[in-house]
Each structure stands twice: as structure tokens, then as C-alpha cells.
Amino acid sequence: MGVLEKVREPADLNALSEEQLTTLAREIRDFLVAKVSRTGGHLGPNLGIVELTLALHRVFESPRDRIIFDVGHQAYVHKMLTGRQEGFDLLRQKGGLSGYPSRAESEHDLVENSHASASLSYADGLAKAYQLRGEDRHVVAVIGDGALTGGMAWEALNNIAGAKDRPLVIVVNDNGRSYTPTVGGIADHLTALRTDPRYERVLDLVKRSLSRTPLVGPPLYDVLHGIKRGLKDVMAPQGLFEDLGMKYVGPVDGHDRELVEHALEQAKNFGGPVIVHCVTSKGHGYEIAEQDEADCFHSPSGAFDPLTGTPVAAPGAKWTNVFRDELVELGRERPDIVAITAAMRHPTGLDAFARAFPERSFDVGIAEQHAVTSAAGLAMGGMHPVVAIYSTFLNRAFDQMLMDVALHGCGATFVLDRAGVTGEDGPSHNGMWDMSILQVVPGLRLAAPRDGARLRELLREAVAVDDGPTVLRFPKGALADDLPALERRDGVDVLVREGDTDVLLVCVGSMAATGVEVAARLTGQGIGVTVVDPRWVKPVNPVLVDLARTHRLVVSLEDSGRVGGCGAALGLALSDARVGTPLHVAGIAQRFLDHDKRPQLLAEMGLGAQDLARDIVERMAQADDAALVTDDHGAVSRG
């Protein structure tokens, strides 16, 4: 029996010898590679945080002491140490472990939101609560160097640094990367803190000479640390955190568990806010990940061969790649087009544009609010920015979109990848709010392509608009075949026109394929159906209102929240035009969705073709019944 199997809860760690702890770290890495190579998931981040997580759970007493992980994608080791090793066979699958902390899974988990840069705010609030309640509990936030580039982190630091008497431990897990190397002055400062080459050479010399002394353990650490501090004061810049009035401990080799434990003990007993700067490497201990230049195996999307790192399933055509390639073409045609990413250049497909036009490509760090408002600035300066961002992360920049971009009529284009149900990444990753929150932005134009051909077409239409924000949104992953139209009526594509004008099915974006399937089922039951794809869903196209006049039932279908979405906007337009045709809005239920696969989640919400067709048949029958009248003699006829 290995060591890992003996660890059922954090307290079990304190019974282990140094040798067993070293073995445990190795077994944890073997476990991570073995499991994640079958399921996909955040391998690189978790390989880099093994020793740090062991040290955290040896120094602090979770769940009495609270450990908060920023984003939470790096909490697999934490889960392994808190009794959930068995759950990794179904990682990120229905009924299996979430890929992020989950309160339903464990009392050791507190924060489930996977949106970055929030951990310090949670920690600040928690520390205030414990202080007010007189509870002697430690609060530890673990934040990556990437998440530290997010604005919320600095809002929190401003408050934390101002409370000198409120204990709070901030562990910066500095592996120098978000996906790609972390950018900006903060990253540069962290780099300077850890890697002045002269400092490293002298430090190695000191380490080697001290290793021959009788000093061991903490005394050796204290002497070594004192020398390091002296060296640092002379050879490497200090101060960002200390200038804020916080105690800074580090940089600490984040893969030396003993050193990390010692630093955490110092921080634990300090009695005020402390930064522990741990230097780690993403993918540590798994050479294939360590050498992955793109993102150190940040989050392999599916199973891969652990011996080669090669994905088991060949990657098919993807929405992101269509956008990637078309933007490069546009970049060649339009020297005013610039691209902005929030630390996700490869996942959003901006890598090709960055290679082709490095001077017109900006990575702003995990800073979506800054990305949006800096786009407004770029537009005001005569450029046409294209901001590529995951749909769910735009939530964070709503006010910037409303007041900085739209209010000023800035010509900027926002491309929302991972829109709609994404699935495996859990509730905070679904892009299900974009079409609701964007509906209320005056002057914003919103498009949802149904396939690759329309994505290329709509992207070109979007960047041609220079008097207000344009937004394109499309789902995660595999791209369906192109869906040709029968005709285009003032921008609206008619996809199906079969039989009587019983049902008008207005399909938004990728749901058009489902709409065509629904139509086939309805016509099979003698119900006439017209299927249309509006392409631009905001503002509502008047063609839809005209079509509604001549149909008996309108159904809108969208991969977005029902409340305030495209269907709701269509309902307002019909009401304003005094069109009485009944409208049913089919969309994502207004609740947080547990992790599962996209098709399953859509089907579960009645958005599969069979359920939709059945629902429409029932509605038509009701409409027919309602239209039937019975005379005094009991004869029934259509009203």
C-alpha cells in the first residue's frame, strides 16, 4: 500500500516521516498524470502545487482554518488530501468530482466560483468576520501570479494592507504563467524578486557552504533566509508588498516542502497580513507538461497518452479556429484592427494574429474590465479593437461595456467564445448570461453565428461597424457542418419553410441545427413550420415581427438564459407591434448548472429536438382547442 492511500484527511499528513512525505509527493504526481490523462482537466497547475498544498495542510488545520484557492482549478491535490481520491475517475463528469472546489463535496471547500482574482476579497471578508466574532481561525488565500494581475486582487490588497492587526495569509503561487507567461509590471516585479541571476549564483554558493555546517532544519533556514534577505536588499528590487505595509516572506522554493512549511509557520504566527511568495513551476515533475511551451498542459480538454502527451481523440474543426483564421485575414486587410486578450491568447484563438501582427496584439493579463475599457480607448484613438474573451468572463466587465464602450458609441468588436452551456467546467463557466446582460446595452449589436460560414461573415460585418459595440458569440468546441439558407430576407436567413404557416421557429446561433431537426419532426406530424436564423439578434429584426403575423405560434430557441434573452426581446418587439401571435421562449433555465457534458445539459433542460418538438405539438393542440368553439347545440367548430 502506498503512502497516498493512507491519507484520508489532512491530519494524516502529520504522522508521516520526511521520507514518506517525499514519497507522497511523487505518488500524488503519478496519480494526477494517471487520472487526468483519462479524463482531461487542469494537470499543469496541479502538478505545480503539490508540495505547497502538502505544506498548507500540515501547517494549517482545515476546515477550522480556511484555505481559499483562487480560480480553484489547482485544487485537485487539496481534494486528494481531503478524502476524495476515489472521485477522480469521474472528474468533471456528471455525478463525479467537480474540477473546482465544491461545498457539496467537502467541508474543506469554500469558494466554488472559478472566476479569477476573487480569492483575496473572500479572504478579507472572512478574516473580518472571524475577528468580529472573536474566532481564532486562520484564513489563507492561495492566488496565482496570473490571478494577481486581476483588478479585484488589488482592490482587496488595498484593504488587507490597511488592516495591520488582522491576521491573513496570502500565498502567491508564482509559476510565472497564466496560460502563457504572465504579463505586466506585477509579473516583472515578481520575476525580479525571484530571479536576479547574480543573486541566484551567490545564493547557491551560500547554500553549498552552509550545507557543510552542523545547522539543520529551521536554524539553517533562518540563517539562509537572513543571508538571502541581505542579498536581496542589495541585489534585487524589493518593496511592492512591503511598500503597501505588508510583511513579505520569500521568495521560497515552492517545491521544497520544508522551506514552504517554515515560511507558512512564520506567516501563521505573524498576527497581521502576510504575503508568502512561493516560486513553483507549472507541470512540475512531468516532463511533457514542463516542456509544453503553449501552456504547460494547463487544461488538456480530454484524454491523452501519458507517455507522449498526444490527445486520444483527434481534434476536429472548432469554432475558435474559424475565428482565429478569419481574424488574421481581416488583420491583413485592415491595419486599424488590433486584438486584445485577457491572458488567454491561445484558448481564444488570438495566437495566430499575435504571430502575424505582434505590434497590434495586446495581452492585458486576467483583467477583463481593463480589456474592455482599453478597447474603448483604442477605438477613440482610431483603431478597431477585437476583444476575444470567454462569454462567462465578460460578466465581469458589464459596466465597462455599458458606460465606457456603448455610451461613447465606440466601434469595438467583442468575440465571445465558450458562449452558452460549456458543461465540464461547472456552473461559473457556462456562458449563459451574455445575451441577457447585453440586451440592455443601448446601441450594442449582438450576433450569433450558426456555423463557420456565418461566423466568418458576421465577423466581417461586425468590424465594419464603427459607431458602437458589436458582439459575436459562439459555443465551445466542435463546429457543426455549415447550414445553408433557402433565402435571406433583410438579413434573416430562412432555413426551412414546410407546409402551412403553423409554427415560426426562431433559432439563435448554434441552436439552428436543433431547429432544423425539430422542423423535420413537426412536418412529420403534419404541422407546418418555418425555421429562421436572425444572425443579428440585437436589435430585433422587423422581419421576425412580420413573419410572426402570419404564423399561429412563435417559438424562440437560444443557448442562453431565457430571462432577458433573445426570445424575451422578440416578445417585447411583438408586443410593441401589437402582434398577438403566442410566443414560447425556449432557453437555458435560470439556475446554476452542475458540471456535465453540454449535450446532456441541453437535453436535461428540454432543449433537445425531441422534447422541443413534443412541446410544440402540445402547444399547437392547446391552440387548436382554444380556437375551437361549441355552439348551443354542442356542435364544435373552429372559431
Ligand SMILES: Cc1ncc(C[n+]2csc(CCOP(=O)(O)OP(=O)(O)O)c2C)c(N)n1
Ligand atoms: C476572470 C477570469 N478570466 C479568465 C479565466 C481563465 N483562467 C483560468 S486559470 C487562468 C490562468 C491562471 O493563472 P494563475 O493564477 O497564475 O494560476 P496557475 O494556472 O498558474 O496556477 C485563466 C486565465 C478565469 N478563470 N477567470
Ligand SMILES: CC(=O)[C@@H](O)[C@H](O)COP(=O)(O)O
Ligand atoms: C480554469 C479556467 O477558467 C480555464 O482554464 C477553463 O478551464 C478553460 O476551459 P476550456 O477548456 O474551455 O478552455
Ligand SMILES: [Mg+2]
Ligand atoms: Mg501562474
